Amino acid sequence: MTNGGRAQQKEQTRRTLIREARRLFATLGYGAVGLSEIVGAAGVTKGALYHHFDGKAALFRAVLEEVQQQVARTVAAAGDARDDPWEQFTAGCRAFLTAATDPDVQRIMLVDGPAVLGWNEWRALDEAASARHLAEALTTLIEEGVIARQPVEPLTRLLSGAMNEAALWLAGSEDPGALAGVWAPLSQMLEALRVR
Amino acid sequence: MTNGGRAQQKEQTRRTLIREARRLFATLGYGAVGLSEIVGAAGVTKGALYHHFDGKAALFRAVLEEVQQQVARTVAAAGDARDDPWEQFTAGCRAFLTAATDPDVQRIMLVDGPAVLGWNEWRALDEAASARHLAEALTTLIEEGVIARQPVEPLTRLLSGAMNEAALWLAGSEDPGALAGVWAPLSQMLEALRVR
DNA sequence: TCCTTCACATACCGTTGGTATGTGAAGGTA
DNA sequence: TACCTTCACATACCAACGGTATGTGAAGGA
Numbered sequence: 180m181t182n183g184g185r186a187q188q189k190e191q192t193r194r195t196l197i198r199e200a201r202r203l204f205a206t207l208g209y210g211a212v213g214l215s216e217i218v219g220a221a222g223v224t225k226g227a228l229y230h231h232f233d234g235k236a237a238l239f240r241a242v243l244e245e246v247q248q249q250v251a252r253t254v255a256a257a258g259d260a261r262d263d264p265w266e267q268f269t270a271g272c273r274a275f276l277t278a279a280t281d282p283d284v285q286r287i288m289l290v291d292g293p294a295v296l297g298w299n300e301w302r303a304l305d306e307a308a309s310a311r312h313l314a315e316a317l318t319t320l321i322e323e324g325v326i327a328r329q330p331v332e333p334l335t336r337l338l339s340g341a342m343n344e345a346a347l348w349l350a351g352s353e354d355p356g357a358l359a360g361v362w363a364p365l366s367q368m369l370e371a372l373r374v375r
Numbered sequence: 376m377t378n379g380g381r382a383q384q385k386e387q388t389r390r391t392l393i394r395e396a397r398r399l400f401a402t403l404g405y406g407a408v409g410l411s412e413i414v415g416a417a418g419v420t421k422g423a424l425y426h427h428f429d430g431k432a433a434l435f436r437a438v439l440e441e442v443q444q445q446v447a448r449t450v451a452a453a454g455d456a457r458d459d460p461w462e463q464f465t466a467g468c469r470a471f472l473t474a475a476t477d478p479d480v481q482r483i484m485l486v487d488g489p490a491v492l493g494w495n496e497w498r499a500l501d502e503a504a505s506a507r508h509l510a511e512a513l514t515t516l517i518e519e520g521v522i523a524r525q526p527v528e529p530l531t532r533l534l535s536g537a538m539n540e541a542a543l544w545l546a547g548s549e550d551p552g553a554l555a556g557v558w559a560p561l562s563q564m565l566e567a568l569r570v571r
Numbered sequence: 572t573c574c575t576t577c578a579c580a581t582a583c584c585g586t587t588g589g590t591a592t593g594t595g596a597a598g599g600t601a
Numbered sequence: 602t603a604c605c606t607t608c609a610c611a612t613a614c615c616a617a618c619g620g621t622a623t624g625t626g627a628a629g630g631a
Binding site for chain 1: 404405406486487489490491493494495498525526528529530532533534535536537538539540541543544547553556557559560561563564566567568
């Protein structure tokens with residue numbers, strides 16, 4: 180029972196490692212999870228881990244990439260479902276808020292991510308995964324004259340920061356109406372960008 | 376040469392530990408700094424450290440408190456220098472942006488803080504030190520009818536998140552005009568809160 | 572003068588991330 | 602089929618870390 184070629188097995192091991200690491204990082208946090216815990220859960224040894232990744236931080240990086248891409252897909256899908264550029268934009272923002280409320284995303288993407296990788300590398304990943312979409316949406320809105328012509332990057336940072344923090348706060352809040360509570364002032368601030 | 380009573384010496388040792396720890400945490404980051412490095416720089420041993428603090432995280436917590444209070448004082452001072460509530464508010468926001476650009480503040484308060492202490496404890500400290508001022512300012516603005524009556528907490532979170540991220544971005548940017556570049560859209564969004 | 576207190580120093584431990592080396596099955600070649 | 606190379610892991614080990622248990626000597630009251 181060969182159960183697939185060597186390359187398939189390799190990929191399977193890699194994915195198992197990422198999956199178990201993601202689960203543990205999300206529930207316990209990067210610092211509280213040992214490599215032994217990860218490899219134990221994955222049913223392999225540290226040798227396998229170091230064969231696939233350069234170390235603990237590199238494994239975390241792979242996990243973070245997966246999480247960010249998952250969020251980005253959700254957001255992009257929500258945006259693509261609309262036709263009007265402005266509605267694409269706002270729908271994407273709302274989708275991000277709900278997507279980032281997931282505890283996995285919380286801990287890995289917003290809490291440990293910047294601390295483990297540093298803001299520079301974190302931003303590079305965030306840029307590639309989701310902030311780029313935000314910046315593109317804003318650029319489109321500027322091109323179409325929906326919002327005033329202005330530098331995109333500072334605006335992207337402000338909105339990204341506001342929504343990250345909002346998502347973090349949402350996750351900690353037990354009030355089911357919290358999403359609406361944040362969305363009200365956020366949409367108000369978004370509306371402020373529209374040319375009148 | 377007794378050089379002060381025992382209590383004075385104790386306080387001195389404690390302050391030295393906090394000072395050196397702050398310097399090292401700020402430059403290298405929490406994870407990359409060992410206790411041996413800290414006590415070495417402070418000219419004491421681990422025994423002294425564990426006599427004053429419950430551990431590495433507790434020492435970091437003390438450092439973070441100091442940093443946050445320093446920022447809060449700067450912000451409060453900028454606000455108190457104005458008379459008009461709205462100007463107090465905006466001046467405080469601008470002061471926060473510049474204060475949080477300091478690298479010490481960056482790394483300790485915005486990057487490592489949440490990851491080391493967790494968001495709950497971090498928020499509690501942030502609440503006590505600076506977010507409370509922001510919430511109070513917003514409450515005052517609502518009372519005086521400058522901005523619309525609405526729940527304060529979500530609004531506080533959005534603004535706090537936006538400004539934290541903006542400060543982080545400012546620190547990484549070499550453009551000297553970056554502050555103005557962020558302030559423009561931020562003040563635009565703040566203006567959106569005012570009742571017309 | 573003595574004794575207690577306490578602010579630290581010293582010595583030690585378990586665990587961790589990381590590395591160096593071993594091993595056995597997969598898969599090509601003759 | 603026999604052989605050999607490759608490589609995906611396992612095993613064994615290490616230095617360094619955070620943390621703890623215990624020692625010590627000066628300060629300060631009685």
